[in-house]
Amino acid sequence: MANNTFFNDDWLALQRSYWDNWTAMSRKAMGVEGAAPLTAPWENALEQWWKALAPAAPEASKVFMERMLDQGKTLFQMAESFATPTGGTANPLALWTSALEDLQARFSGAATDQNSAAQRMLSFWEMPLDNWQRMMSSLSPLPGDALRNMPHDQLQDHLKRALAAPGLGYTREEQGQYQELMRCTLAYQTALQEYSGFYNQLGMKSLQRLGSHFQSLSDDKPIESARALYDQWITCCEAVYAEEVATPEYAKIHGHLINAQMALKKRMSVMVDEQLGALNMPTRSELRTVQDRLQDTRRDNKQLQQRLHLLEKQLATLLGDAAPNPALALTTAVPAAAKALPRRKSPQPD
Amino acid sequence: MISINIRPDQLAQEMLDYSRKLGQSMENLLNAESIDEGVSPKQVVYQEDKLKLYRYDTPAGATPSATPLLIVYALVNRPYMTDIQEDRSTIKGLLATGQDVYLIDWGYPDQADRAITLDDYINGYIDRCVEHLREELNVEKVNLLGICQGGAFSLMYTALHPEKVNNLVTMVTPVDFKTPDNLLSAWVQHVDIDLAVDTMGNIPGELLNWSFLTLKPYSLMGQKYVNMVDVLDDPKKVKNFLRMEKWIFDSPDQAGETFRQFIKDFYQHNGFINGGVWLGGREVDLHHITCPVLNIYALQDHLVPPDASKALQGLVSSTDYTELAFPGGHIGIYVSGKAQKEVTPAIGKWLNQRA
Numbered sequence: 264m265a266n267n268t269f270f271n272d273d274w275l276a277l278q279r280s281y282w283d284n285w286t287a288m289s290r291k292a293m294g295v296e297g298a299a300p301l302t303a304p305w306e307n308a309l310e311q312w313w314k315a316l317a318p319a320a321p322e323a324s325k326v327f328m329e330r331m332l333d334q335g336k337t338l339f340q341m342a343e344s345f346a347t348p349t350g351g352t353a354n355p356l357a358l359w360t361s362a363l364e365d366l367q368a369r370f371s372g373a374a375t376d377q378n379s380a381a382q383r384m385l386s387f388w389e390m391p392l393d394n395w396q397r398m399m400s401s402l403s404p405l406p407g408d409a410l411r412n413m414p415h416d417q418l419q420d421h422l423k424r425a426l427a428a429p430g431l432g433y434t435r436e437e438q439g440q441y442q443e444l445m446r447c448t449l450a451y452q453t454a455l456q457e458y459s460g461f462y463n464q465l466g467m468k469s470l471q472r473l474g475s476h477f478q479s480l481s482d483d484k485p486i487e488s489a490r491a492l493y494d495q496w497i498t499c500c501e502a503v504y505a506e507e508v509a510t511p512e513y514a515k516i517h518g519h520l521i522n523a524q525m526a527l528k529k530r531m532s533v534m535v536d537e538q539l540g541a542l543n544m545p546t547r548s549e550l551r552t553v554q555d556r557l558q559d560t561r562r563d564n565k566q567l568q569q570r571l572h573l574l575e576k577q578l579a580t581l582l583g584d585a586a587p588n589p590a591l592a593l594t595t596a597v598p599a600a601a602k603a604l605p606r607r608k609s610p611q612p613d
Numbered sequence: 614m615i616s617i618n619i620r621p622d623q624l625a626q627e628m629l630d631y632s633r634k635l636g637q638s639m640e641n642l643l644n645a646e647s648i649d650e651g652v653s654p655k656q657v658v659y660q661e662d663k664l665k666l667y668r669y670d671t672p673a674g675a676t677p678s679a680t681p682l683l684i685v686y687a688l689v690n691r692p693y694m695t696d697i698q699e700d701r702s703t704i705k706g707l708l709a710t711g712q713d714v715y716l717i718d719w720g721y722p723d724q725a726d727r728a729i730t731l732d733d734y735i736n737g738y739i740d741r742c743v744e745h746l747r748e749e750l751n752v753e754k755v756n757l758l759g760i761c762q763g764g765a766f767s768l769m770y771t772a773l774h775p776e777k778v779n780n781l782v783t784m785v786t787p788v789d790f791k792t793p794d795n796l797l798s799a800w801v802q803h804v805d806i807d808l809a810v811d812t813m814g815n816i817p818g819e820l821l822n823w824s825f826l827t828l829k830p831y832s833l834m835g836q837k838y839v840n841m842v843d844v845l846d847d848p849k850k851v852k853n854f855l856r857m858e859k860w861i862f863d864s865p866d867q868a869g870e871t872f873r874q875f876i877k878d879f880y881q882h883n884g885f886i887n888g889g890v891w892l893g894g895r896e897v898d899l900h901h902i903t904c905p906v907l908n909i910y911a912l913q914d915h916l917v918p919p920d921a922s923k924a925l926q927g928l929v930s931s932t933d934y935t936e937l938a939f940p941g942g943h944i945g946i947y948v949s950g951k952a953q954k955e956v957t958p959a960i961g962k963w964l965n966q967r968a
Binding site for chain 2 (some may be wrong): 288309316320327328330331332333334335337338339342343345379384390394395398406407417419477485486487488490492493494497499501504505508509511513514516517518519521522525526528529550555557558559562565
């Protein structure tokens with residue numbers, strides 16, 4: 264590959280060096296306990312490369328390239344977990360069991376080292392959740408994940424008790440609105456955590472399916488590439504996902520999430536409207552009333568135009584004219600009516 | 614038990630190959646020219662609010678059919694999917710069979726369009742487009758080709774105005790919205806549509822995109838991008854890919870009142886099957902459809918499962934009813950090479966036989 268702006272030999276050399284070191288360290292690790300943990304320098308190289316190029320990339324390409332980079336990382340992170348340090352055929356059951364235990368610990372929150380491949384792989388199962396958060400961020404003044412890691416359980420109980428107290432005094436109505444906003448916020452947080460929990464469970468089931476898949480295949484066709492492993496993994500993930508999201512339980516979780524988000528947004532809109540009203544500015548609710556009335560008027564207007572046009576055609580037929588040109592008929596409708604107006608008016612007394 | 618034999622040197626080589634292709638992809642992406650929306654020449658022949666009615670130019674030397682073919686696309690996504698690139702164009706294929714092709718482009722509704730209803734779309738916009746063609750071309754009837762949600766719109770229109778439709782073609786059109794394999798339908802059963810529309814006004818395209826992507830999240834949000842690394846190191850394929858990528862995420866917002874009725878009447882109450890869909894004071898009854906019907910569905914369609922489309926057969930009164938099963942997916946039915954060879958010529962032939 265020739266040197267160019269986007270891709271150069273330094274970057275390749277860095278990666279090559281990483282892989283040489285990785286191989287050497289893996290061999291060493293076979294005999295030396297406590298070998299230094301690896302922190303995926305090829306990922307860092309990739310990120311550095313992208314940081315240097317990203318400012319020059321068009322927006323559409325940028326988003327796309329970032330997705331390719333992210334998936335590239337996932338692909339090789341997974342392969343790293345299953346690669347055999349010394350070469351030769353590994354016992355996939357042992358590797359898989361080890362990976363499963365590791366991921367299990369992470370799903371439950373027991374393991375926390377952020378640099379491991381397993382920890383980074385967790386984000387893969389959360390793609391739909393991540394997509395929801397990104398989407399909601401684009402539609403809301405709050406970040407999509409604002410409530411995700413907020414402590415709940417005990418805090419929620421305290422808050423619910425506090426929110427149950429009636430508002431007092433002159434501002435009791437306003438207090439009530441803020442209490443309602445907090446209730447909606449808590450409900451959304453609960454729905455989001457329920458949704459997030461579903462994906463944690465999905466991750467575990469996908470791993471179990473992958474294990475079953477390994478066991479169902481014959482041993483004369485070993486998986487020899489990261490890509491083959493990744494593709495089989497995706498197949499297992501999609502199969503488990505398809506089963507789980509077709510259940511009535513998931514439909515409820517999905518519905519709760521959207522309904523809770525909408526209830527929260529609606530409550531925010533009500534409060535924004537209150538503020539706009541206090542400033543003597545048009546509110547969203549007033550604007551919608553105007554939109555409804557305007558659409559009613561436009562609908563009536565279009566129907567009247569159509570009826571007028573039909574009448575013109577019927578009149579032309581009665582007068583024995585050829586079929587009128589519709590384009591002309593529509594444009595001549597206004598002058599014809601204008602001419603008729605004074606004649607109708609003239610017999611009437613002022 | 615299958616063995617895994619990924620040696621570090623193999624993995625290193627694979628990683629280097631991936632990196633190399635990634636670099637080349639980036640270069641090809643940066644060198645890609647701007648992306649057009651549709652490739653066949655066309656003219657605006659009627660315009661109303663944000664709607665544009667296009668007529669596609671007849672190929673030189675060809676005499677178009679006397680009966681115009683009006684394509685009614687979905688409100689979801691943009692209609693240039695039907696004309697996405699030179700060698701993948703349903704429009705081009707239809708023109709080649711002698712059809713006089715018209716297409717409704719709904720545009721991008723904004724908050725001012727929030728109160729547009731399903732009745733406004735069916736008995737308003739579509740009917741005025743049909744009226745325009747009837748008068749302009751001095752014909753009694755038009756041929757309709759409805760795509761996906763546009764197919765449902767075409768069914769409603771034909772049921773309410775059977776005297777204006779000569780032949781009806783539906784492509785990947787949902788009719789039975791509650792087949793067991795319809796995930797979108799299952800998911801929407803517990804969604805409070807009134808709350809969503811009252812809150813948002815219009816329903817954002819991003820929300821619909823999220824729903825579509827979560828049908829197959831690991832393939833559509835993950836694997837697809839790994840596969841692309843293999844494709845995008847070829848500069849010729851980059852532009853085609855970008856066109857498709859642009860289309861996928863080019864999702865107009867949905868006019869709130871239309872969305873409210875469409876989801877409640879069809880996805881929640883299965884209105885074509887159970888009845889109860891009222892537009893402009895009249896109930897939509899598919900039994901009123903008596904014209905010839907060509908119903909095309911895709912066997913691997915994950916958005917509109919085949920059974921959802923096939924339900925049409927028992928609901929219309931047409932004695933001339935034909936089905937065409939395409940071995941592909943919801944998008945492949947327009948853009949795959951196989952579709953260009955099989956689906957579009959079949960539509961043209963079917964229409965010409967009933968001209």
